[in-house]
Structure formats: structure tokens, C-alpha cells
Amino acid sequence: MTDDSAPWPTELRVSQDKKTLTIAFNNGERHDLSAEYLRVCSPSAEVKGHNPSQKQTVPGKRNVEIMKIEPVGNYAVRIHFDDMHNSGIFSWTYFFELANEPEKHWGVYLQELEQKGLSRDL
Template sequence: MATTAPTLIRLHRKSRVLELGWGDGRRVELPCEYLRVFSPSAELRGHGLPEPMLIGGKREVGIARIEPVGNYAVRLVFDDGHDSGLYSWDAFDELAREYRANWQRYLQRLAEVGMSRERDVVKLAALVGHYTPPPKR
């Protein structure tokens, strides 16, 4: 897709929001929690998963550092230690465009398994009927 680089990347630590702006005047504020749970890292995306791995308990997560990666991305280093996602300009553009839909689906998925934004523990009762054993060989 080749999205142009943002002309503004500003971290608002107190509100835990990353503000992005582009040359065409478009601006967006993305919560650190959203960026963390939708990290483009292989750790969360796996190989061909239809949705990122579900993680909870990240309501209070913040960004400790923003590191440039060439002219095409930044590495967001989160204060929970996660640092393996490279946020390309295309990734930021997609996360901004899909924010509402992504966020609603994330909240739905948390509720389905008894997780929350405050805790990352799954209630075992919520998993009943959600587990499919692998086929026998």
C-alpha cells in the first residue's frame, strides 16, 4: 500500500495515547492499550492467524520508548516489556482506519472467554465448548 510517513508522532504519557498526524491533515489518537493488544509482532499475530492472539490486562499499559526503524517504521517499547512489534506506516494507517471495528471485536472476544482489560486470566468455565482437541494421527 505504501502509506506516507506520519509527519507527527507524539506520545501523551499521562493519557496513554499516541497521536499521529499525516501531511494531508489527518490526525488520529490511538490508545497505548490498543496498540499493545494489536501489535503487529509475530508473538501476537502468529503465522496466518485470522485474529491476533487474545491478551487482556493491558488497560494501564504505556509506551516507554519509540525507536525509529529506518524510514518505514517505529518500534514501540511498552512498559510491560513487549518490544517486538514494528509499526510500519501501513500498519499505523490500518490500525487507525480499523480502530472502531477492531476495538469492538477485541472487547467481544475478551467477554467470550471471561477475560478483561484489567486481568489476563481466563475463567475456565468460559472455555467450556471453546476447546477443540487436535485430530488424532
């Protein structure tokens, strides 16, 4: 179920190099989200876990690419990445959160990498 008052995408466009997803929202906002950011913040059980204690920090995704996007009903899409990850369902609400709260996601991810001695590179 989605909040009808929440912004929703009017356009999703993968860049020619497959490294960026541009999202335009019905409120006029437009955001470029890197494939790496989307991959490491995937809402899948593999990344998020089934509860906060199961959350995984996924290293080595600096060069990941978006291979395909497929609709899931009228509320989300599934992104297929070139590392074969495709189990995350990205809702419109989650896209909007990723676009507008990068420190909550990207900043925490970078801190986790550092704390665990991991790298964005393979």
C-alpha cells in the first residue's frame, strides 16, 4: 500500500553507461542516483535482512551497473544489476527517501565500510 500524497516517479531513465538512474518525480524534483548507491542500499532481504541485526554491508560495488528495470505493480520496480542481484523491490517511497536523505543511507554505508575495513572496490 502506498501513500497517495507521496511523490511518485514520472520518469525513470538509466544512463547510457548504465551507472546512473535518473528519477523525475511528480513534484518537479529530479535526482540522479548511482547504480552503486542503489545496489548497496537495496531493500532486499540479502542487504537489509529480516531485522536490523541481519543488515549486511555490501563491499566492492563501485563499478556495478544497472542491466534492467522491471515494473512491480504500480508502486515499485525491481532493478537487475550486473552482479546478478535483483531481489530488491524499490518502492516509489523508497526512491524518494534515497534521493532526499543520502546521508541516512550513503553516509552510514561509508561509515560501515570504514568500521569493517571494507572497500568500495573489489
